[in-house]
Amino acid sequence: MYGWIWRHLPGNAWVKALISLLLALAVVYVLFQYVFPWAEPLLPFNDVTVNNQ
Amino acid sequence: MSVRLIVRTVSELCITVGVVIILFVSYVLFWTGVTADSAMNDQIEQLQRQWSQAAVGATAAPGGSSPKKPAPYVPGRPFALMYIPRLGFTWNKPVLEDTAVDTLKKGLGHYAGTAQLGQEGNFAVAGHRRTYGDPFKDFPTLRPGDAVVLTDGTTWFTYRIDKGPYKTVPTDIEVIDPVPRKSGYQDPGRYLTLTTCDPEWGHSHRLIVWAHLDSTQPVEAGKPAALRR
Numbered sequence: 001m002y003g004w005i006w007r008h009l010p011g012n013a014w015v016k017a018l019i020s021l022l023l024a025l026a027v028v029y030v031l032f033q034y035v036f037p038w039a040e041p042l043l044p045f046n047d048v049t050v051n052n053q
Numbered sequence: 054m055s056v057r058l059i060v061r062t063v064s065e066l067c068i069t070v071g072v073v074i075i076l077f078v079s080y081v082l083f084w085t086g087v088t089a090d091s092a093m094n095d096q097i098e099q100l101q102r103q104w105s106q107a108a109v110g111a112t113a114a115p116g117g118s119s120p121k122k123p124a125p126y127v128p129g130r131p132f133a134l135m136y137i138p139r140l141g142f143t144w145n146k147p148v149l150e151d152t153a154v155d156t157l158k159k160g161l162g163h164y165a166g167t168a169q170l171g172q173e174g175n176f177a178v179a180g181h182r183r184t185y186g187d188p189f190k191d192f193p194t195l196r197p198g199d200a201v202v203l204t205d206g207t208t209w210f211t212y213r214i215d216k217g218p219y220k221t222v223p224t225d226i227e228v229i230d231p232v233p234r235k236s237g238y239q240d241p242g243r244y245l246t247l248t249t250c251d252p253e254w255g256h257s258h259r260l261i262v263w264a265h266l267d268s269t270q271p272v273e274a275g276k277p278a279a280l281r282r
Binding site (some may be wrong): 001002028031032040041043044045 | 135154
């Protein structure tokens with residue numbers, strides 16, 4: 001999987017490494033900004049009320 | 054060749070899932086605290102701006118000596134600041150109207166439909182025990198006699214805890230009744246209820262403390278005794 005991505009990135013090894021880093025950062029950003037805020041309320045830490053208002 | 058490819062891909066997927074789980078744990082434990090702290094500071098700034106504008110208006114038209122009923126709270130908006138010296142001398146959090154999930158990310162939530170601050174009835178507030186800044190992390194250290202101080206910009210309200218922490222189940226909505234029976238209060242009065250989850254990282258129970266309004270003083274008179282070192 002990662003090998004396939006690496007082979008399809010353009011440029012020499014340094015450019016590929018830089019693009020990989022940017023891709024990884026983009027994935028982390030999407031996770032923190034959209035995926036985790038959606039998933040977190042499914043955990044029990046939000047239940048602090050007595051009537052589920 | 055193909056077996057090797059499958060094994061490699063499955064391994065890579067496992068590592069990826071592991072990394073995502075670690076990231077999620079660090080999000081829940083650490084990042085929600087960072088965002089909640091900045092959201093709470095925003096709310097506190099909003100309140101202070103609001104109050105400084107209201108103060109200008111108040112001097113133009115001085116109100117009567119009797120405390121008038123406050124305006125209805127706007128859902129999701131801050132209206133008061135809470136101080137609990139037992140939870141830390143610098144511990145103060147904004148109190149917002151309603152207990153929606155998004156509201157509780159920005160501060161403590163006032164149960165819609167319960168009494169307003171300082172009014173007859175039960176002023177009930179919920180807060181996170183863990184995650185989102187851990188506002189009620191040290192909830193079990195609260196003891197009868199501890200002060201819970203609130204201000205709405207014009208008045209300081211000092212409540213004194215009478216009972217708690219009391220452990221109950223999530224369906225026990227009686228605890229935020231105007232006269233909560235299990236608190237030991239018999240007569241209508243000006244009460245305060247705080248609720249959070251228990252155990253610390255679970256949701257099977259709730260922890261409750263009850264307090265009564267001990268004293269009020271205008272903000273011009275300075276901080277109440279409970280907040281002075």
